[in-house]
Amino acid sequence: MDRRQFTGGLLAGAASLPLGAGRAGAQGRGGTLNVIIQPEPPILVTALNQQQPTLTLGGKIYESLLKYAPDLKPMPGMARSWEISPDGLTYTFRLFPGITFHDGTPMTAQDVVFSCMTLLMETHPRARNTFRRVARAEAPDPLTVIFTLKEPFAPFLGSFDCTTAPIVPKHVYEGTDFRKNPMNDKAIGSGPFKLKEWVRGSHVHLVRHEGYYRKDEPHLDEIIYRVIPDAASRTLALENGTVQLAQWSDVEFYDVARLKARPNLAVTNAGYEYFAPLQWLEMNNRVAPLNDRRFRQAVMHALDREALAKRVYFGQARVATGPVASKTKFYDPNVRKYEYSLDKAKALLDEMGLKPGANGKRVEIKFLVPPYGESYQRSAEFYRQSFARVGIDLVLEATDMAGWASRIGNWDYQMTTNLLYQLGDPALGVSRTYVTSNIVKGILFSNTQGYSNPEVDRLFDEAASALDEKKRQELYTRVQQILVEDVPVAWTLEIEYPIIYDRSLKDVVTTAIGSHETFGAVTKS
Structure with a gap:
């Protein structure tokens, strides 16, 4: 069955699907979970790609x-x-015995050291910001890992979820070009599920890892991630039970209220605590006129963000005030506010010398639309209409998921929408976007806009090393004040994403990373 046939079957209300889709498992053990994945990830190796579908x-x-x-x-x-040692410098981890990779090779402390200190340092923007602080990583025996830090780093213990520090097999990657390793298509991990089949454009089929170290887990036999490009088909698939789970922006925001009314479905906003997703307009600070702070401030004034939250996100969002989300530690609401004011936006553009021409246009800006669903397309149209009112002609450019990632990671853009995770602490999820040391070409979700301010670098460094909470708050308050003046990106919304699941499922949301979790504990009745 190809993708077109699958989507057609959904629209016709078909219940017969391949790969055990109609099978119901006994309570507590067995069964098939069908999940929406949209858009289709470009790769499954989370160490090499941190786009949301890949991580999910x-x-x-x-x-x-x-x-x-x-x-x-x-x-x-x-x-x-x-x-943790009394001086806050040494972290010793004891691993569970009997952990194996999907190819049957034992997972040891050496794999942890290699993953964190070698592979992730090259490929993972937020991991490299953490592990660059490690002076030494050791594996004194197969079940012990010791990290010794250069200086105290308060949130170090918050750096080890499966999306931030995924452990990969050293024997597969050592000495290779990580991104071109032919085993990337096999996606060999040590989690509760392993890859059986990936039919691009249709589905990804995961099956139980029989060698999983947690007794009686995973409970499910298999998980099938379905690629369903059409938004109406995704909603219908949830309603009729063809799929049992959706997360993030799999379902368009205008359909959430409708799905909440369905007796077979549960809807929750839990499971995003670790992420506190913050959305912004990303502007390439290297390119005129976006390299002028006044232009970026004008962008903030030109956006009616309250209207954006209501019209595009249907109340599933709140207006952002700056680089730290309101649900994240050390958030300070007392920063400069950019009210919606077309007059102030025009005055700043006039001050720059960007006068409107006979057609009312001051400047043309190319906007790369993220391929993550209708809400991003609708947002782009909202931005285009908003900026036209002050003479900024926004030209929308379409791309696919891999193309978007490549262009943003390689700085080949003017403006786009981006959304990053906060990860519970500014040292983990915020600083990586603004510190000079994280301007690394080819790595998505780093400081791709190219902003650099030595004072911001210093404040982030001091705040990360300080162990006193009051001192950290003072430092983070100051850095928020500076960034809100400089506007390296135009913060728009804190998104309240839903997780929508069939009531036959239990233990779907058990941790602060929700649907990104391993799902070893999920059961289906």
Whole structure:
């Protein structure tokens, strides 16, 4: 069955699908879970790609040392215990015995050291910002990992979820070109599910990892991630039970209220505590006129963000005030506010010398539309109409997921929409976007806009090393004040994404990363 046939079957209300889609497992053990994945990820290896669909699906394949409760307190992942030295410099993790990769090779402390200190340092924007602080990583025995930091780093223990520090097999990657390794298509991890089949444009089929180290997990036999490009078909698939789970922007925001009314479905906004997703307009600070702070401030004034939250996100969002989300530690609401004012936007553009021509246009800006669903397309249209009122001609450019990632990562753009995770602490999820050291070409979700301010670098560094909470708040307040003046990106909204699931499922949301979690504990009745 190809993608076109599958979508057609959904629209016709067909219940007969391949790969055990209609099978119901016994309570507590067995069964097939069908999940929407939209858009289709370009790769499944989370160490090499951190776009949301990759992390959602890859979280079942790859695991890390810790998990995080909804209050963000650490819980055992692959590490059964951990210790911190009194000086806050040495972290010792004890691994569970019997962990194996999907190819049958034992997973040891050496794989952890290699993943964190070699591979992720090259490929993962937020991991490299954490592990560059490590002076030494050791594996004194197969079940012990010791990290010794150069200086105290307060949120270090919050850096080990399966999306931030996925552990990959050293024997597969050592000495290779990580991004071109032929085994990337096999996606060999140590999580509760392993890759059986990927039919591009149709589905990704995961099956139970029989060698999984947690007793009686995973409960499910298999998970099938369905690629369903059409928004109406995705909603219908949830309503009729063809699929049992959707997350993030899989369902368009205008359909959420309708799905909440369905008796077979549960809807929750839990499971995003670790991420606190923050959306912004990303502007390439290297390119005129976006390299002028006044232009970026004008953009903030030209946007009616309250209207954006209501019309495009149907109340599933709140207006952002700056670089730190309101649900994240050290948030300070007392920063400069950019009210919606076309007059102020025009005055700033006039001050720059960007006078309107006979046709009313001051400047043309190319906008790369992220291929993540209708809400991003609708947002782009909203921005285009908003900026036209002040003489900015926004030209929308379409691309696919891989193309968008490549162009943003390689700085080949003027403006786009981006959304990043906060990860519970500004040192983990915020600083990576603004510090000079994270301007690294080819790595998505780093400081791709090219903003650089030595004072911001200093404040982020001091705040990350300070152990006193009051001192950290003072430093983060100051850095928020500076960034809101400089506007390296135009913060728009804090998005309240839903997780929508069939009531036959249990333990879908068990941690602060929700649908990104391993799903080893999920059961289907």
